[in-house]
Amino acid sequence: MNTAGPARRADSRRNRARLLEAAEAVIEQDGAQASLEAIARRAGVGSATLHRHFPSRQALLNAVFHEGVERLSRRAQELADTHSPRDAVTTWLDELTTYTSTTRGVTTALMADPEGGIAVEDSCHGLLHSAAARLVADAAEAGVLRDEVTPLDLLTLANALSLASEGDAETARRLLHLALGGVLSRTEAD
Template sequence: MNAAGPGRRADSRRNRQRLLDAAEEVIERDGAQASLEEIARRAGVGSATLHRHFPSRQALLNAVFHEGVERLCRRARELADGLAPRDALAVWLEELTTYTTTTRGLAMTLMSGPGGAIAVEDSCHGLIHDAAARLVTDAEKAEVLRAEVAPHELIALANAISLASEGDPGSARRLLALALGGVLKSPPAKV
């Protein structure tokens, strides 16, 4: 009986990885609303196996995008530690917008939140919110951001731009620059 346990765990890990690999391919092509049945079929498993590993679409999306989102969050910390608050926020929002523009399905995932099956703090949505919150707090303290701007609003703005510019990072950067003109205070004039 003990021999079957580790075998099943290894098989379970392989199935989970096959599901993630298939999901990445299908989501890249079809976005966040990709067919779960097709993902299971491509992975060579049944839909019950998919749902055993990922109890909801949101849980699957979170797993697919988690590594990239963690990189964005590390980048937010690096920028906060290395740049002036205004620049750190602007650069990170541009990187977030560019990444979500070119990573099909991520903007929709971030807009819909964690979805109950995932702890908020472990979800892509929660991680991005925490990264944005630090940058927003720093920018507010430095008085370079309008006081009424909240982190979730900037994330929604970045996501909306990403959805409007899907696949076109240049357009996304231009739209973000226009939008930031409305939320960041002008830098002091040089004399």
């Protein structure tokens, strides 16, 4: 009886879990550019094992932040279903900006994967883009947003504010509320 197959799969799952746990800790300390070698060392595996599970830095970041981003995606749906379009988009942007400004490294995970190694619909960027698209469509239809505002504009705005105020949610939120005057329709901004 050959037990190498299932044992290897269980070992592989444990290695992946240890890598994600190590990556969370190292990225929290060093940011998105954290040493992949340090992550592998902390997980107790070699760099080849890390690269087998996560072929790129972007793939690793996507895995580390996926749960938080899925929560934000669900929250956008909830807000769209229960709030006015204006309140839904502004509340969601506030929550997104707070999360990204206080979660070190996540802003890099929210950028589109330049190598295309992650399916867009599964990436952190893709999940948030889809969430923002619903909010933007609803807000545009209600006349709440300026016509030229796109989902990518809102993600870029939240990312930029988070980078400018990393670790300081209050500053990020204050800057967001100042910037909303540029994305809300002229009557909404007044």
